[in-house]
Amino acid sequence: MISSRARPGSNIRPVSESQPEAEPDVRFTYANERTFLAWNRTALALIATGVAATQLLPKLQLAWGRRLLGLPLVILGAVVAAESFRQWRANDRAMRRGDSLPRSRLPLIVTLGIVAVGVLAIVVAGFGSR
């Protein structure tokens, strides 16, 4: 395990929870910040894609077909934005305590969400071809 308070290459041991919080290495803090921003951009991309699906796609044979594809993406974007803040805070707290970083739920959330929208798209395309 790499302690976020240790400098790379050093042998500083992680600090236990009973010890007071300390300012982590600035590079780890920047990395946590960039990760938050990357997930936030993903959220914005999902929102924009959801709006584009409802507004730009041609009219489908299935009623509400465009909304069926777009609205889940918008909701997924909101969930990713909220979860990215929770993850940033959890990572920051873990780094200050010298703990290992908590496991991120975001990859699973995004993967399941996009797979679900993909399945919906297949269903909508199937109805459209009849």
Next chain:
Amino acid sequence: MMAEHESRQGGLARERTVLAWNRSGLAVVVCAAALLRHLWPLRGPRREVSIGLIAAAAIVWAVALLVFTTSTASRAKDALIGPTVFFLITVGTVILAVVAFFLAFFVSP
């Protein structure tokens, strides 16, 4: 020598972070432009409204970026950006999602 190397590493990390903020600003502007899709094509009075909103988003983000880059010069050893900023960014993104939801649900293309 080692200290200089570590200082350079920290500087590069800061530079990558500033670039990440820059990309996020561009993403906000693009998302706002997508949300204003129903106002396109930009003709008549709507044109001024749309261009004004997009320009305002770009200016706000550019100013925020300027403040960020100038503040990072003296924050190497201090606490970096506090949770309030990240919370506000998250709230802003969720608000964009709510606006997008209503636009997608109620505004016909």
